[in-house]
Amino acid sequence: MKLLLFTGVSLWSLASARSSASVVQTGSISTPAGTVEITKEEQCACRELRASFAKNVILPGQANYTEQTKDYYWDVRADLSPACVFVPETADAVASAIEIFSSCNAQFAVRGGGHMNYPGSNNIDGGVLVALSSLNSYTVNKDSIDVGPGLNWYNVYTALESHGRVAIGGRMKTIGVPGLTLIGGFHYFNNKYGYAMDNVLSYDVVLGNGTQVTAAKDSHPDLFWALKGGANNYGVVTKFTLKTYSVPKVTSTIQMFNESAFPQFFDAMCHSAMVDEEDPTAAGMIATVSYNVTTKVASASLLGVQEGVSMPPSKFANFSSIPATMRINNVTTMGQWSSELDSPKQMFRVMFSHKTMKPDSETILSIYKAWKAAVEQISDVEGLYPTFVLNEITPSSLRVANTNGVGNVWGLKAEPLMIWQFSTGWALSQDDLRVEAWSQQLTERLHAINQEKGIASEFVYMGDAGGWQDPFVGFPAENVNRMRDIRAAYDPSKTFSRLNWGGFKLGM
Numbered sequence: 228m229k230l231l232l233f234t235g236v237s238l239w240s241l242a243s244a245r246s247s248a249s250v251v252q253t254g255s256i257s258t259p260a261g262t263v264e265i266t267k268e269e270q271c272a273c274r275e276l277r278a279s280f281a282k283n284v285i286l287p288g289q290a291n292y293t294e295q296t297k298d299y300y301w302d303v304r305a306d307l308s309p310a311c312v313f314v315p316e317t318a319d320a321v322a323s324a325i326e327i328f329s330s331c332n333a334q335f336a337v338r339g340g341g342h343m344n345y346p347g348s349n350n351i352d353g354g355v356l357v358a359l360s361s362l363n364s365y366t367v368n369k370d371s372i373d374v375g376p377g378l379n380w381y382n383v384y385t386a387l388e389s390h391g392r393v394a395i396g397g398r399m400k401t402i403g404v405p406g407l408t409l410i411g412g413f414h415y416f417n418n419k420y421g422y423a424m425d426n427v428l429s430y431d432v433v434l435g436n437g438t439q440v441t442a443a444k445d446s447h448p449d450l451f452w453a454l455k456g457g458a459n460n461y462g463v464v465t466k467f468t469l470k471t472y473s474v475p476k477v478t479s480t481i482q483m484f485n486e487s488a489f490p491q492f493f494d495a496m497c498h499s500a501m502v503d504e505e506d507p508t509a510a511g512m513i514a515t516v517s518y519n520v521t522t523k524v525a526s527a528s529l530l531g532v533q534e535g536v537s538m539p540p541s542k543f544a545n546f547s548s549i550p551a552t553m554r555i556n557n558v559t560t561m562g563q564w565s566s567e568l569d570s571p572k573q574m575f576r577v578m579f580s581h582k583t584m585k586p587d588s589e590t591i592l593s594i595y596k597a598w599k600a601a602v603e604q605i606s607d608v609e610g611l612y613p614t615f616v617l618n619e620i621t622p623s624s625l626r627v628a629n630t631n632g633v634g635n636v637w638g639l640k641a642e643p644l645m646i647w648q649f650s651t652g653w654a655l656s657q658d659d660l661r662v663e664a665w666s667q668q669l670t671e672r673l674h675a676i677n678q679e680k681g682i683a684s685e686f687v688y689m690g691d692a693g694g695w696q697d698p699f700v701g702f703p704a705e706n707v708n709r710m711r712d713i714r715a716a717y718d719p720s721k722t723f724s725r726l727n728w729g730g731f732k733l734g735m
Contacts, residue, residue, distance in 0.1 A: 256287050256308050263352045265310045272333035272355050273311035285312040295358045302344035302577045309356035316361045318465035326437035336729045339376045340403015344577045345694030347729045373468050376405040381565050388562035391475035395426040399570040410689035411456050415532035416509035421627030424455040424635050431466035435722030453713040455635035459730045478540040479564050482529040483553040492527050495545035497586035500619035500643040507623050509534040510542035516615040520606045575652030578662050580670040580693045583684040584677050586645045594673050601669050610654025620644040638703040648691045689731050698731050
């Protein structure tokens with residue numbers, strides 16, 4: 228049974244519509260949405276790139292332009308119209324491109340897997356799109372793997388499968404390696420091995436002046452630390468070396484629950500987050516509630532994975548004791564499991580909003596009820612697909628960074644937290660502002676209640692954040708100041724804050 232996932236929800240149909248931009252005209256691009264102006268700076272960059280890398284530059288109207296500017300993107304809202312697309316095949320080519328952007332003073336965007344879901348985070352209107360899809364090589368080592376930023380996590384898991392090893396990366400197959408790794412990285416095995424960022428042994432980075440460096444524990448250690456959750460504030464990573472672990476088999480569980488079981492479901496989630504073991508069995512989940520605005524029926528799903536062949540998987544005993552409408556356990560491999568979990572691209576316009584709190588099942592139930600009632604306010608929005616998602620942060624998952632001699636930019640104490648998230652899909656651009664305002668206002672109102680209760684955390688995870696949210700507010704102030712100092716040292720011309728503005732950027 229193949230599952231199509233929308234932030235952890237099972238979907239059973241796929242419909243997408245795509246359109247392509249027309250050929251570039253002088254100073255502008257004509258698109259179905261109107262005309263996008265191209266400045267002389269971006270014209271300069273496209274011209275210089277074509278002079279050096281003619282076969283790697285795609286202009287509007289040429290073959291593959293639509294594929295690179297739309298088809299690679301998860302969220303329809305990310306479909307923009309760059310002046311040209313550059314598809315480098317080597318790290319040296321990336322370095323040359325960054326030098327060109329700097330000399331031309333041209334705006335640019337960088338795309339890995341294309342999963343970050345707000346406009347401008349990994350695409351651009353009128354600027355240059357650097358598409359990393361051709362940097363897709365890998366090398367399997369004894370206890371690590373070198374991967375290019377053009378790979379997704381399914382590529383990584385299948386590359387390691389014959390070796391009986393796994394890397395700590397994304398939970399859905401189409402998520403790209405670079406974005407998830409640079410913002411933190413939720414995986415099923417966080418509770419034992421930490422986050423994706425905690426498992427990077429080295430980064431090959433192109434800096435804002437075109438210089439290439441390798442950041443590791445004993446080479447540019449300040450940059451090495453800053454890249455662990457610091458997003459795209461420092462350069463373009465052209466290779467990640469990831470630690471791997473011997474996990475030849477995993478046990479999976481798929482469980483579905485009706486609304487009467489939600490109090491027990493939320494109890495089990497909070498209990499899982501609060502478990503604190505020194506040497507835990509690696510296990511984790513995607514936990515989601517979906518609500519059908521037509522039938523008014525809500526259901527919860529648990530997609531869990533545990534290392535080893537325990538059948539049923541012991542770490543999900545609290546969920547397995549709840550009456551379920553469906554329960555399937557299976558012994559498989561990480562590659563086989565991830566092959567069944569698709570997150571369809573170009574299916575929706577998608578808005579994320581979330582906050583974090585100390586685990587409290589009664590409060591989570593009240594948040595769910597408030598969200599369900601609020602969904603009715605926008606139930607007339609065409610194509611509305613609302614979901615309520617929970618992600619646990621366990622003490623043991625945070626202890627990895629606190630004890631490995633490197634740390635990460637999150638700087639969180641080893642204590643349990645729960646991320647509660649609203650993921651909202653819809654069909655038409657005319658509803659963008661309405662859905663965004665609804666999601667932001669509801670999120671902030673419920674977070675304010677948690678602040679009054681004293682159970683709110685200000686931590687915001689970039690991978691589940693709305694474009695309006697500021698993740699850096701939840702980092703320790705000393706970490707943010709250190710990140711700014713590192714940015715000033717490695718990107719003094721501010722290439723990655725002045726010319727590359729997409730994604731979550733440090734303030735000045």
